[in-house]
Amino acid sequence: MRAWRGVVEWTAGQRERFVWRDGRLEPLRVEARPAPVNYGCLPGTLNPADGAEVDAVWLGEPLAVGTVREGAPAALLHLHDGDHKVIFSVGPVQGAALQGLLAWFPPERGATVQDAHAAQAWLDELAAARPG
Template sequence: MRLRMVVEWSKGSPFRYAWKEGHLALVAVDQPAPVNYGLIPGLINPADGEEVDAVFLGPPLFPGTEVEGEVMGMVWLADGDHKILLEAQGQGPSPREAQELLAWFHRSRKPLVLGPQEARDWLEKLLRG
């Protein structure tokens, strides 16, 4: 399964943007992101009523970049605000990338990296409505 995402926060950058109605707006200066972070346009997560969050593994991408990747898994969070993992190469996160990504989320959210099948199953439920 391939999906398209918009990068809002570039890997290694402290500048966090939000994508709203086709435009980027700077919303915060934070600790540098360990991954390219953004959203899947038009696909709503019922846990927060916002577009599904996504991570693109690989080198830094500029904010506003639209990129397509293979679903490689997801970061499952106890609050339901799961993050889809995408990658161009189709290898999934390295153990180091997975550790950095999990450490980015507060432990109270109980983050877990799940595989491609769990991610696809969750996405298919969202797509069916």
């Protein structure tokens, strides 16, 4: 399975959120609720559902904003609107962090977890559709 490089934009348990733009992090806003997981993106990818880089989440201990991680996807958080999130994890994709992530999304978004193969297939599909 292919490894992907991601950058953390929002640290688990924190309210201060950043955004990756033009190869650097910029402050975005202070959220009403803290992040349930480490949240970020996969630079150089494009999710047509929102026109932004593919969202990524890292389960586990808080990671500082700007942390760069490389690895194979562990799962895919599938949403009805197509704005899926690629899940990375050191161990099994389960437990309180995963439940917190699922609870973060309102029921109408239809958040479900699919396996690592579904995540890789979705990323491969996006890469193949991207021009250039």
